[in-house]
Amino acid sequence: MDQVLFYVFAALTVVASLFVIAQRNPMYSVLLLIASFLGLSGLYVLLDSPFAAVTQIIVYAGAIMVLFLFVVMLLNAPHEEPPLRTTIPVTIGGRPLRVGAVLGVLFLAEMAWALSRLARQPIGGDERTAGLVSSVRQIGVELFTTHAFAFEVTSVLILVAMVGAVALAKRNL
């Protein structure tokens, strides 16, 4: 059952993400990314992490994506122009492409090797750890004791981002 759900959510996430970068209209890209986040949220539920699943929907799909949607509509969603490939000099076209392809194949081989060396037991094998991980209370306790400083610094980060965004979007930059 979990296996089937995993593949359903994984397929939803990957397909939606692929369409996000295949789409020429940013409007559809944003909406598809919300679908992708829905799949990720389901995966978090499979991982006994309801807190991450709920914040994924509330914060990502609810706040950040609405911000993106707002800007896309504000800028009247101009369709993407055809890629300006002519601006890249022909002389540097070949070699970086080959180096990149070699690096990509090396990276793929390294990933396959690393994953083949990992433990094979199911991720949710121990019921005791499931209760430990899924407890929102435990997350709150950790967040406000062990990570209290990081939590407070986060508020400064948000404030800086807010002031920065207002200053950047002002009429005369």
Add this chain to the structure above:
Amino acid sequence: MPTLNHFLALSAILFTIGTAGVFLRRNLITILLSVEIMLNAVNLTFVAVGRQLGSVEGQIIVFFVMTVAAAEAAVGLAIVIALFRQRETLNPDAFTSLKW
């Protein structure tokens, strides 16, 4: 039952999709969306490994990553708006004033 490998492989696939988006797309907003895909791939890794180790630290760091993503989106979109006012386009190839 899916193993940790399944989640790590999925995360790698998502991160690759995000990277490809950053390099292939010619639209500033789609590039920012690709960055969000990459951040989410990393979040999935954190939650999966936290689940494997029986620790809530994974979800706590996801909380912080989401905060940083929100700040990044706010500032990034403000920059996009400012750039759009200057050039009336979202094509990154149009912003080459710093090139020589």
